[in-house]
Amino acid sequence: MTQKIKLALCGNPNSGKSSLFNKITGQRQKVANYPGVTVDLKYAALKLAHHQIQLLDLPGTYSFYPSTQDELIVSKVLANPKDENFPQGIVYICDSTKIDKQLLLLSQILELKIPCILALNMSDLLERDRITLDEKILSSKLDLEVIKISTRTGLGIDQLLLAMDRMCSSPLDFISKATFFKPPAKLIEIAEFIRKSTGFENLYQNILVAHHYQSYHFISAADRINVGQQLDQKKFNSLDYQVKETMARFDTFQPVVREAIQQDPDHINNSAQIDQYLTHPIFGVVVFLVIMLFIFQSIFAWSTIPMDWIEGGFAAAGRFIQSTLPDSMLTSLLTEGILAGLGGVLIFIPQIAVLFFLISILEQSGYMARVVYLFDRFMQRFGMNGKSLLAMVSSTACAIPAVMSTRTIPNWKERIITIMVAPLISCSARIPVYIILIALVVPATKIFGFLNLQGLVFFGLYGLGILAALISALVFKHILKSEERSFLMLELPDYKMPSLRNVLHVVKDKVFTFVWEAGRIIMFISIILWVLSSFGPAQKMSDAVANTASISIAENLSPEQAADLLASKKLEASYAGHLGKFIEPAIEPLGFDWKIGIALITSFAAREVFVGTMATIYNVGSTENDFAIRKQMDAEVNPNTGQKTFTFAVSMSLLIFYVFAMQCMSTLAVVRKETHSWKWPLIQFIFMTLLAYFGSMFTYQILS
């Protein structure tokens, strides 16, 4: 891989960069992590006429002076020739219809003397927007190879690939001699000093170091301090120089663009007309709510069937293994540990796929930017950003992609708050728990003749999660201190038809990340839980087996019933059972007994494990039937009080617990990865657990 020539795609956001990447690399993409930060850089191997290359998709950014971590990567990679991702050549993509606004980054890249090709995307739209563009003028003035392409129609793609091939053969021919910026004398002086530390020949490279030295970790810590002191001494005002540089660059290339392009200055496309409705203060909000309701509905309606298949498939595989392999520890580990863990991961795939299918359609059509516009102030009141709302929507399927999607929030405080509260939104793992408990204690009566009471409670729990998220955000807003500037300044891209290929790429990415990030941990915990519930103090375990045998004979149980009873008694005698009994005093004020305690512990792999554990404890393991579990739970009597265990109060308390509690190790692991510290997942775990504990206690004490 290191032998291959590396080329990179660069461009502004919304220039069609990812479309081009997907178009020319197809399914061969890989994700490479950039060390130290959680930005995924996408790589793909590509075969050109004479060369094998690695094509790197750099995040879209407007300039080398960006505002988010994501965008800073671009200058980090390009300003350091020793970086492992440093490309030997660049393909710069630009939206032909906005070419006068999108050349800033290109002008900066050319200054680094990296071989470059300019690809003018969306050239099929020039006519629609009444623009004529002469690429020959651009080519001669920028001293660059310029190719008109369209990722939509495929125009010019072959030509681009040939040019990339030539760039690999003779890179020197592709280095532009054009300059767009003459640094002022003082800046040159500073850059010369920095050269002593970095050894970089290129002047502009050293200028970039002056602006970004604090985050350029490829420079030694000592040198960074050195550079910092020198800059302070010279009263270097980074922002001031950035503004001047940007101005100077536009001054230089805009006349070139104006010469090459003829456009109707007053032509406004139809986005403005669509926005009259979609960003209307009232109508726009209504449309958003309807879309959300539709997404919500689809997640459940469309994914039930594949979820049933997955569930059924795993149950069948389990039965197959149990019937073909001898009854041993290994078989049990396979079926109850590994297979159960795997099933627990894969069961979420349909919902995540459906959610991101719909979200990425909205995203690529340009609608999501409007949602940010519609709700930015509202979210700000809770210390968040308009973009936080998108994370909240993702959270209704799973908190893991939601936490990862916060990377686009530039402000640290807004991002942390979003990460902290997103898991309070009820995710799909809570649904099986909600369903079984609601069915148990809430009568299926209709109120006002059409509202189902069970459904109402179900939505009440969702509402409670959202409310808890907003209130917690408000608390964090007042606790967390940040000097960092928060801003919106978001470009609202023109509406366009999303391409199915790009949408499916996003879905694939999200599903794979989920399986990898959550899957490893769910698997791991699932195996640990299997150990905890299969083994116990030897004496107690053998007692349990002997007891069950005598009871089975005395009560004349069928072999199946006997097996269920054995599983239940063994679980009680196991380490998991002991753990459940150990925490019983702590959870007694919430109305829970040790059996629920076991279920709470096993829920740490994933919440829906609650149902399976309940099935085992109430020895209905082999029937795997919600109704059977419910019947058993309903019949369960507390030996101390002689009353039903699952009273209304206990069930409500348990529901409240599941709404608030952080019972998902995978989310905690992802939060750790995204925030680079154990501090935030720890705080998150503690505050959510406290919320759950006291919320449940309050509910139980009031209702009982």
Next chain:
Amino acid sequence: MFRLHLNKYIWPQRESIMHHCILDKTEGVLSHFKDDFIAQRMMSMGVLPGAKVKLIRANPRIGAYYILASNRHFAMRKEEAESLIIV
């Protein structure tokens, strides 16, 4: 023409009655930015002094400000929109 504006963003103290922020007067030509940070970000996105700007819609209670600048659409917060000084 752009050379002309090069240093304008630093002279808000010389503001005359001719200069308004976009929230007072919804349409005009961008003269300068009141704030360097906002200037840098907006200019990277291609909104420079001399650009035609127009406040299209505002939703200050729950949303943001919808601004047309250099023929493109932007969502901005109040303080960001306020720093666009137009003539």
